[in-house]
Amino acid sequence: xxxxxxxxxxxxxxxxxxxxxxxxxxxxxxxxxxxxxxxxxxxxxxxxxxxxxxxxxxxxxxxxxxxxxxxxxxxxxxxxxxxxxxxxxxxxxxxxxxxxxxxxxxxxxxxxxxx
Amino acid sequence: xxxxxxxxxxxxxxxxxxxxxxxxxxxxxxxxxxxxxxxxxxxxxxxxxxxxxxxxxxxxxxxxxxxxxxxxxxxxxxxxxxxxxxxxxxxxxxxxxxxxxxxxxxxxxxxxxxx
Numbered sequence: 001x002x003x004x005x006x007x008x009x010x011x012x013x014x015x016x017x018x019x020x021x022x023x024x025x026x027x028x029x030x031x032x033x034x035x036x037x038x039x040x041x042x043x044x045x046x047x048x049x050x051x052x053x054x055x056x057x058x059x060x061x062x063x064x065x066x067x068x069x070x071x072x073x074x075x076x077x078x079x080x081x082x083x084x085x086x087x088x089x090x091x092x093x094x095x096x097x098x099x100x101x102x103x104x105x106x107x108x109x110x111x112x113x114x115x
Numbered sequence: 116x117x118x119x120x121x122x123x124x125x126x127x128x129x130x131x132x133x134x135x136x137x138x139x140x141x142x143x144x145x146x147x148x149x150x151x152x153x154x155x156x157x158x159x160x161x162x163x164x165x166x167x168x169x170x171x172x173x174x175x176x177x178x179x180x181x182x183x184x185x186x187x188x189x190x191x192x193x194x195x196x197x198x199x200x201x202x203x204x205x206x207x208x209x210x211x212x213x214x215x216x217x218x219x220x221x222x223x224x225x226x227x228x229x230x
Contacts, residue, residue: 004158033217043205043220056217090158101147101166101209104218106158 002027004093004107012113018079021110025072025093031055032074033104034066037088046089049074078112086114117142119208119221127227128196136191136224138206148189149207149218150180159205165189176200196228 005024013019025032033056034046045058049068066076072093078085088111092104118141128134140146147166151159163174170182180191189206206221 006158042222045217045219048217058217092159101164103149103161103164105161106151108156108158111156 004091004105006089006091006107006110008110009108010111010113012115013081014115015081015083017081018077019081019112020075020077021089021091021112023074023076023091023093023107025074025091026105029093029095029105030072031094031096031102032068032072033092033094034074034076035090035092036060037090037109038086043090046076081114083114085112087112117208117210117219119206119219121204121206121221121224123224124222125225125227127229130198130228130230131195134193134196134200134226134228136204136206136226138189138191138221139187140189140206140208141187142208142210144210146189147209148180148182149209150174150178150189150191151205151207151220153203153205153223155202162191196226198228198230201226201228 007022031050033048036044047054047066048056052068063079068074088109090109091107094102094104096102120139122137149164150162153159162178163172165172165182173179178193182189203223203225205223207218
């Protein structure tokens with residue numbers, strides 16, 4: 001079974017631009033979560049989607065948004081990029097949303113560099 | 116609120132020796148606990164999880180972890196370290212009663228296995 005895929009793997013943008021990242025979950029998984037990973041802040045939860053609805057949201061500004069499609073694929077968007085948005089953005093999928101014992105499986109991430 | 120501590124930023128061990136990566140947690144209820152490993156420029160790979168039952172959990176690549184409720188710990192162990200085990204290790208927790216809550220990750224511990 002194919003794992004979680006994320007595209008693109010690498011992105012370079014300049015301040016003020018916007019960016020869209022894509023995530024395809026493991027087949028059959030319907031919940032998708034997004035995380036930001038930086039050396040200073042570690043892994044921080046962005047949001048979780050299930051059935052095209054945002055179920056949970058972390059403590060990030062409104063410039064960070066996401067959506068999920070009917071095939072469970074998800075996108076996240078960051079508008080008006082800032083230098084501090086440079087990070088590895090990780091997508092994770094799980095089978096049963098909201099079930100605490102359910103394992104999240106991660107994609108390889110998208111490395112975003114903001115210049 | 117949930118939290119995870121990994122008291123060591125870095126652990127060095129010689130190849131063939133046993134390794135331990137420490138994790139302590141705090142949740143209001145009972146925990147589900149997870150270990151993930153991250154290799155350079157990769158996403159997180161699931162190693163093992165504690166749900167209930169036996170306090171010693173066995174996982175991928177020869178890793179195991181011991182759940183200790185009284186010490187609120189979930190240390191990752193391996194009897195004989197390999198150079199290829201060198202990576203960044205993350206402990207994560209979810210409260211059993213927290214329907215819809217996201218994972219909380221520790222800051223990570225960098226393991227270096229020296230030949």
